[in-house]
Amino acid sequence: MSEPLLASEDHPVAHPGYATFLKVWAALVVLTGVLVLMSRFGQSSAVWGLLLVTPVKAWLVFYFFMHLKYEGPLLKGVVLITLGTLLIFFALMFSDVAFR
Numbered sequence: 541m542s543e544p545l546l547a548s549e550d551h552p553v554a555h556p557g558y559a560t561f562l563k564v565w566a567a568l569v570v571l572t573g574v575l576v577l578m579s580r581f582g583q584s585s586a587v588w589g590l591l592l593v594t595p596v597k598a599w600l601v602f603y604f605f606m607h608l609k610y611e612g613p614l615l616k617g618v619v620l621i622t623l624g625t626l627l628i629f630f631a632l633m634f635s636d637v638a639f640r
Contacts, residue, residue, distance in 0.1 A: 555610065564604045571597050 571593050578589035602608045608616060 555607075556604070561604065564600050568597055568600060 575586075575589050575593055578593075579586040602619065608619060
């Protein structure tokens with residue numbers, strides 16, 4: 541009676557092999573190198589690099605390594621709501637700096 545949690549008999553879920561995880565890992569290493577390279581050009585480019593590249597890296601980790609790709613829409617929605625709430629808290633935290 542071992543049934544997969546996300547698969548049905550009509551639609552089996554095919555999980556990726558090692559090659560996919562190695563490609564994602566290589567992309568994460570390259571993006572980390574891009575961040576290190578951008579930090580050499582000054583503080584402004586390092587901040588923009590962090591703001592642009594880090595969400596891409598986080599998406600890769602969530603989507604592949606945490607298997608969000610294979611989850612249902614409910615869990616994906618919960619993750620999006622949680623990240624949106626975190627973004628709101630960060631915006632409120634940094635809004636104080638604008639009024640100093």
